[in-house]
Amino acid sequence: MQDVPKIVLKRLQETSAPGPHPDADLLNAFAEQSLAESERARVMDHLARCSDCREVLALSVPAMELVAAAASSTPASTTPARSRWFAWPVLRWGVAAAGIIALASIGVVQYRQREKNETLVSSLASPNETTAAPQALPQSPPAYESQESVRQAEKEKQAQIEKQAREQNWALSNRADNSAENMLVRPTNPASPEARAMRVAPSGTSAGGRIRSGSAGGAAPKVAPSAPRNTFAIANASKGATPQAAAKPAARTTAAQSVEAPSTSETIEVVEPQAAPAPASANAQASDQLDEKQKDLPSQSDSSKSLSVLKGKDVAAAQVASGTQRIPRWSISADGGLQRSLDDGKTWLDVNVNSELPSGASKMAVTAESTHAPENRKKKVEAQPSPNPVFRAVSAQGAEVWAGGSAAMLYHSADYGAHWTRVLPFSSGAALTGDITSVEFSDPQHGRIKTFAGEVWITADDGQSWRRQ
Amino acid sequence: MSATIPISASVQSAVAEMLAELHAKSGCEKFGLTRESFAAILRAVATKCLPAEASASEARSFLLTLRVDELALARACAAGENSAWEIFLIRYREKLHMAALRIAREDSAARELADSLYADLYGTASRDGQRVSKLESFTGRGSLEGWLRTVLAQEFVNRYRRAKRLVSLDEEIEGGAQFAAPHPEPEASPHARLESSIDSALAALSSEDRLVLAAYYLDGRTLAEVACMLGVHESTISRKVDKLAKSLRKEIVADMMRQGIGRREAEEALEVDVRDLQMNIRRSLGQETPSAAFSEKQDALRFQQKIERGAKS
Numbered sequence: 001m002q003d004v005p006k007i008v009l010k011r012l013q014e015t016s017a018p019g020p021h022p023d024a025d026l027l028n029a030f031a032e033q034s035l036a037e038s039e040r041a042r043v044m045d046h047l048a049r050c051s052d053c054r055e056v057l058a059l060s061v062p063a064m065e066l067v068a069a070a071a072s073s074t075p076a077s078t079t080p081a082r083s084r085w086f087a088w089p090v091l092r093w094g095v096a097a098a099g100i101i102a103l104a105s106i107g108v109v110q111y112r113q114r115e116k117n118e119t120l121v122s123s124l125a126s127p128n129e130t131t132a133a134p135q136a137l138p139q140s141p142p143a144y145e146s147q148e149s150v151r152q153a154e155k156e157k158q159a160q161i162e163k164q165a166r167e168q169n170w171a172l173s174n175r176a177d178n179s180a181e182n183m184l185v186r187p188t189n190p191a192s193p194e195a196r197a198m199r200v201a202p203s204g205t206s207a208g209g210r211i212r213s214g215s216a217g218g219a220a221p222k223v224a225p226s227a228p229r230n231t232f233a234i235a236n237a238s239k240g241a242t243p244q245a246a247a248k249p250a251a252r253t254t255a256a257q258s259v260e261a262p263s264t265s266e267t268i269e270v271v272e273p274q275a276a277p278a279p280a281s282a283n284a285q286a287s288d289q290l291d292e293k294q295k296d297l298p299s300q301s302d303s304s305k306s307l308s309v310l311k312g313k314d315v316a317a318a319q320v321a322s323g324t325q326r327i328p329r330w331s332i333s334a335d336g337g338l339q340r341s342l343d344d345g346k347t348w349l350d351v352n353v354n355s356e357l358p359s360g361a362s363k364m365a366v367t368a369e370s371t372h373a374p375e376n377r378k379k380k381v382e383a384q385p386s387p388n389p390v391f392r393a394v395s396a397q398g399a400e401v402w403a404g405g406s407a408a409m410l411y412h413s414a415d416y417g418a419h420w421t422r423v424l425p426f427s428s429g430a431a432l433t434g435d436i437t438s439v440e441f442s443d444p445q446h447g448r449i450k451t452f453a454g455e456v457w458i459t460a461d462d463g464q465s466w467r468r469q
Numbered sequence: 470m471s472a473t474i475p476i477s478a479s480v481q482s483a484v485a486e487m488l489a490e491l492h493a494k495s496g497c498e499k500f501g502l503t504r505e506s507f508a509a510i511l512r513a514v515a516t517k518c519l520p521a522e523a524s525a526s527e528a529r530s531f532l533l534t535l536r537v538d539e540l541a542l543a544r545a546c547a548a549g550e551n552s553a554w555e556i557f558l559i560r561y562r563e564k565l566h567m568a569a570l571r572i573a574r575e576d577s578a579a580r581e582l583a584d585s586l587y588a589d590l591y592g593t594a595s596r597d598g599q600r601v602s603k604l605e606s607f608t609g610r611g612s613l614e615g616w617l618r619t620v621l622a623q624e625f626v627n628r629y630r631r632a633k634r635l636v637s638l639d640e641e642i643e644g645g646a647q648f649a650a651p652h653p654e655p656e657a658s659p660h661a662r663l664e665s666s667i668d669s670a671l672a673a674l675s676s677e678d679r680l681v682l683a684a685y686y687l688d689g690r691t692l693a694e695v696a697c698m699l700g701v702h703e704s705t706i707s708r709k710v711d712k713l714a715k716s717l718r719k720e721i722v723a724d725m726m727r728q729g730i731g732r733r734e735a736e737e738a739l740e741v742d743v744r745d746l747q748m749n750i751r752r753s754l755g756q757e758t759p760s761a762a763f764s765e766k767q768d769a770l771r772f773q774q775k776i777e778r779g780a781k782s
Contacts, residue, residue, distance in 0.1 A: 003714065004682065004686050004713075004714045004717060004718070005718065005721075005739040005740060007663065007664075007667065007739065007741060008667050008670075008671070008717060008718075008721065008739070009686050009687060011664060011667045011668055011671060012671055012679070012682060012683055012686070012687060013683075013687055023606055024606070024616055024619040024620040024623055025606055025607055025608050025610065025611070025616060025619075026610075027619045027623075028610075028611035028612070028615040028616040028618075028619040029608075029610035029611040031611065031615060031619070031698065031700070032610075032611040032612060032615055032700075033700045034534060034610050034611050035610065039518075041676065044676040044677055044680055045676040047676075047680050048676040048677070048679035048680040048683060049679070049683075051683070051687065051688060052626055052630070054680070054683065054684055054688055054690075054698070055622070055626050055688065056619060056622040056623050056626050057619075057622075057698050058684070058688070058690055058694055058697075058698055059571075059572045059618075059621075059622035059625060059626070060572075060615065060618040060619040060621070060622040061618075061694070061697040061698060062568075062615075062618065089704065
């Protein structure tokens with residue numbers, strides 16, 4: 001309670017003595033709130049100056065507990081009757097609680113926003129990257145990945161990233177070896193859209209072009225040319241020039257999932273419908289996918305050629321393209337979760353290796369032709385991804401990340417952890433079993449894995465083939 | 470009483486209009502009061518409590534707020550109706566004793582207080598040969614029980630005041646009251662400006678605010694007691710006291726600043742202890758008139774020392 005200066009109290013005490021004292025009847029009527037306003041004011045004025053009458057009044061009030069009950073049952077006449085919900089103590093705590101809730105929600109929103117911004121920043125590659133050499137694409141090993149479903153959250157995430165990128169009129173961030181794309185996105189590129197497509201086409205056909213498709217079912221709505229948001233930067237680059245530009249979104253799959261990327265991650269795909277038989281011949285599944293594409297494309301566009309620009313769904317994949325980005329750090333949490341830090345260990349985010357896998361169909365590394373001995377080749381295995389892998393060891397060499405854990409869980413990412421593949425090393429007909437206790441890669445090609453049982457598995461070709469010691 | 474005060478026409482008409490209803494409500498037949506005498510009581514009460522210019526509707530609403538049953542009982546007791554006294558004692562004897570005990574805080578004092586009240590209620594004093602009962606002054610605006618408590622409290626405060634006046638001289642000497650400084654003369658205080666600022670700030674307060682401040686800070690009442698006095702919730706008083714203390718200080722400082730005193734100086738002046746203002750007077754009094762007892766002691770000491778020296782030599 002605030003103190004009143006003593007000198008003020010002294011002056012208050014010395015105020016002039018009032019006139020005649022009110023009688024008991026008046027004082028009682030005052031105490032019981034049954035006086036008219038004017039009379040009450042008169043008595044109040046007297047009481048303010050007369051300590052004797054104040055004492056009489058104080059002594060005459062009934063026992064405290066009775067009064068307390070009376071006071072709570074009869075609202076004070078001097079204060080406006082208010083609902084208990086609007087009483088000050090309630091309001092005070094209510095306001096405090098509301099403030100805390102507001103702060104907490106702001107904090108959560110900010111945190112999420114920051115998280116998104118971080119991934120966005122990492123997804124925006126340096127413009128220098130777009131000038132990279134164009135010869136990498138044909139070198140891509142043939143591979144095919146099918147994706148059946150994409151999670152809604154991931155779609156939204158990517159959509160937002162794409163939108164941001166388009167607003168900044170940025171070319172697609174990409175890796176250096178995705179040069180075809182880089183050429184396309186340069187506005188100054190003199191090549192006509194047809195020429196670009198022609199340049200791209202052989203790469204797709206001759207090399208068996210890596211084809212990525214999003215959800216087969218989900219492809220149709222996404223290929224609608226009326227969806228300009230999906231045109232991405234490449235459409236801006238060749239804006240106004242071409243019917244092909246309109247066809248680009250048709251072929252584009254926005255929700256590209258992670259694909260097996262044996263050497264380096266790839267975020268851009270160029271698809272030419274005419275080239276479809278080539279990959280189809282390589283892989284039956286691929287032909288199915290391409291048939292779908294072929295059906296879709298003519299119906300959406302007059303163009304016989306179309307470009308499919310695919311961007312990795314995980315923005316961290318684009319990190320690969322950015323030479324300016326920091327190398328992620330990797331760690332295993334106490335409960336066996338895989339964690340990645342993009343800011344030199346300041347913050348750690350859990351990485352879900354399964355979210356990168358297509359649901360229902362696991363993929364097992366590479367089945368393509370290999371120069372290695374067939375018996376040592378890593379086999380394609382149909383295995384369900386572990387719902388909750390417990391990791392014991394992680395090893396990262398640049399973009400190559402290997403994570404091993406219990407029950408022979410070995411996951412590999414070639415793009416800084418954006419996309420993961422479960423790898424099951426085979427050697428001489430025997431597969432790696434048991435818990436992996438150590439994963440060591442001295443360089444992207446050479447690595448060794450130790451298991452709990454003491455087995456040591458060695459690869460000298462980035463996990464393409466394994467040898468048991 | 471009613472014979473001396475003219476009764477307004479509005480009161481007359483209101484009483485006549487509502488007499489039947491109020492009479493039935495009062496149940497005055499039980500106490501031996503006739504309808505006419507009850508009407509006369511109502512007219513007297515309305516005339517006493519209502520302003521002369523009150524309209525008939527105001528008189529009606531006033532009459533409706535009266536506790537007519539308790540009014541009838543009190544007036545019947547005042548008239549010496551035995552049946553009324555029986556009911557009164559049954560209803561209020563215990564309550565009176567409890568209230569007296571609460572006020573006096575001691576059983577014998579409480580009994581004495583209650584007994585004196587009974588004497589007043591019955592009317593030992595007489596006027597013009599007529600017994601005058603204190604119950605005559607009850608108007609029924611509040612409860613009879615509350616009125617009785619208030620009368621007890623008034624009696625207690627009057628007794629305490631009388632007892633305070635009758636302090637014996639010996640007690641005063643024991644308490645050192647004979648050394649009390651005379652009332653300080655209203656000299657030109659160096660804090661005159663401060664006091665004028667304080668007075669103007671206090672004058673600006675509403676009477677309720679002053680009452681709250683005085684009851685809490687001067688009388689030392691608790692927040693709950695102040696709240697009971699005003700019939701409001703304790704938290705209301707708590708907020709009010711806090712707000713008043715803050716605003717009072719602010720107002721006084723602002724007023725002093727308007728008079729050309731710096732803020733810091735004004736705040737320091739406010740914090741000065743009131744006892745410091747009288748310190749000089751006390752000190753000077755002490756120096757000018759050393760106490761006789763002290764000088765006598767000194768003389769006796771010197772005398773004793775002389776005797777001791779003589780004995781040694």
